[in-house]
Amino acid sequence: MTIKLHQTDQLTNAAIEITGSKSETNRLLLLQALYPEIEIANVSNSDDSIVMKQALSSHKKEIDIHHAGTAMRFLTAYFAIQNQREVLLTGSKRMQERPIKILVDALQRIGAYITYQKEIGYPPILIKGEQNLKSKVHIDAGVSSQYISALMLIGSSLPKGLTIHLEGKLTSVPYIQMTLHLLKDIGITANFIDNTITIQPKQVVTPKRLVVESDWSSASYFYSIVALSKDNTSITLSSYKKDSYQGDAVLAKIYTAFGVQTTFTNESITLKKESKHLVKPPIELDLSDSPDIAQTIAVTCFGLGVECHLTGLHTLKIKETDRLAALKIELEKLGAIVDITTEALHLQPTDHILDGIAIDTYQDHRMAMAFAPLALKTGLQINEAEVVSKSYPDFWSDLKNLGIKISEF
Numbered sequence: 137m138t139i140k141l142h143q144t145d146q147l148t149n150a151a152i153e154i155t156g157s158k159s160e161t162n163r164l165l166l167l168q169a170l171y172p173e174i175e176i177a178n179v180s181n182s183d184d185s186i187v188m189k190q191a192l193s194s195h196k197k198e199i200d201i202h203h204a205g206t207a208m209r210f211l212t213a214y215f216a217i218q219n220q221r222e223v224l225l226t227g228s229k230r231m232q233e234r235p236i237k238i239l240v241d242a243l244q245r246i247g248a249y250i251t252y253q254k255e256i257g258y259p260p261i262l263i264k265g266e267q268n269l270k271s272k273v274h275i276d277a278g279v280s281s282q283y284i285s286a287l288m289l290i291g292s293s294l295p296k297g298l299t300i301h302l303e304g305k306l307t308s309v310p311y312i313q314m315t316l317h318l319l320k321d322i323g324i325t326a327n328f329i330d331n332t333i334t335i336q337p338k339q340v341v342t343p344k345r346l347v348v349e350s351d352w353s354s355a356s357y358f359y360s361i362v363a364l365s366k367d368n369t370s371i372t373l374s375s376y377k378k379d380s381y382q383g384d385a386v387l388a389k390i391y392t393a394f395g396v397q398t399t400f401t402n403e404s405i406t407l408k409k410e411s412k413h414l415v416k417p418p419i420e421l422d423l424s425d426s427p428d429i430a431q432t433i434a435v436t437c438f439g440l441g442v443e444c445h446l447t448g449l450h451t452l453k454i455k456e457t458d459r460l461a462a463l464k465i466e467l468e469k470l471g472a473i474v475d476i477t478t479e480a481l482h483l484q485p486t487d488h489i490l491d492g493i494a495i496d497t498y499q500d501h502r503m504a505m506a507f508a509p510l511a512l513k514t515g516l517q518i519n520e521a522e523v524v525s526k527s528y529p530d531f532w533s534d535l536k537n538l539g540i541k542i543s544e545f
């Protein structure tokens with residue numbers, strides 16, 4: 137499906153309810169499979185969470201998790217400890233190009249049985265469950281925090297718990313902290329001191345209801361929309377809290393530089409454009425703690441015509457697509473001048489955006505959603521717009537409710 141976004145100058149001051157965080161949901165779904173005493177509210181309606189839920193209740197031998205990175209990594213650890221069970225875990229063509237060796241090596245070192253079915257280091261993998269894994273492991277922490285969260289999530293189910301020594305320069309650290317918070321919330325004793333994570337064993341937990349906060353990465357597209365809007369435009373989003381477990385909550389701070397003020401009231405945030413607060417460019421940001429908002433920020437800067445230099449982007453090439461390469465190609469179609477390295481993106485200031493360009497999305501939900509806010513500046517098309525369902529199935533209808541004019545063909 138291709139979507140045409142017509143240039144829209146005036147938005148309605150809408151209130152939007154955003155689905156639960158897919159990162160929190162996928163952690164809690166796995167924990168719920170291990171500890172059925174827990175109840176989860178505001179579960180994400182994303183494809184990635186649906187696939188995670190189905191996989192956890194499936195009795196089939198072959199499980200396909202499509203494009204969901206967290207599901208692939210978390211379930212590798214989960215099935216590694218399901219005694220007497222053999223599972224073939226696979227995913228989409230792109231998932232079969234996303235590395236998993238660091239996690240598999242770590243699991244094998246503590247006694248798990250996992251073999252590669254096609255290429256060494258990549259899904260599909262065959263897992264033979266074994267509950268008695270050892271209690272100490274070391275792992276390279278510089279490629280994906282999902283490997284570490286995967287180990288943390290099974291740690292308390294091992295006979296002696298799990299101590300994880302993190303090696304090298306850590307990346308996406310807030311996601312490790314999120315896992316730690318959720319473990320503690322359900323009553324597991326865990327800590328993260330220096331580069332060592334310790335998880336104590338626990339058989340049963342006290343029944344508890346946990347409410348997932350809405351997804352901050354999804355909120356980023358509304359930050360971008362408000363940043364590209366006229367003064368006094370405001371949008372209210374729910375349900376959010378000030379002391380979030382999600383690293384992407386840093387948006388509230390980052391977007392002040394683009395003239396977006398955030399007010400927290402009860403469980404909502406209101407974003408308001410006040411350009412008197414705009415910061416003088418260039419915008420320089422290290423996004424190694426929040427890689428999922430890099431595309432949003434790069435497009436906001438382009439829409440505002442401001443120079444930016446984004447670093448800490450070394451993980452972007454192994455996500456749904458090579459996001460740095462995709463950003464460069466699509467921004468340049470619109471008239472931008474972009475330089476990329478393996479870990480950085482530099483955007484030069486420009487004062488013109490080409491009209492009527494069709495943006496390719498590379499099967500990456502964030503490519504579609506990051507470019508959509510440009511409708512405040514120009515008319516554009518988004519190809520394969522249905523990709524948004526990976527994290528935010530209601531994205532296009534929420535945009536319509538804001539008054540953005542959309543047609544499908």
Ligand SMILES: O=C(O)C1=C[C@@H](OP(=O)(O)O)[C@@H](O)[C@H](O)C1
Pocket residue numbers: 158159160206279280281282285307308311427428451
């Ligand atoms: O643990 C998680 O929920 C996630 C961790 C991050 O991945 P990396 O640690 O691979 O950067 C992030 O990009 C992804 O969308 C979700």
Ligand SMILES: C=C(OP(=O)(O)O)C(=O)O
Pocket residue numbers: 203204205206207428455456502527
């Ligand atoms: C990278 C992402 O997801 P995953 O790694 O879970 O596929 C994302 O949602 O941006």
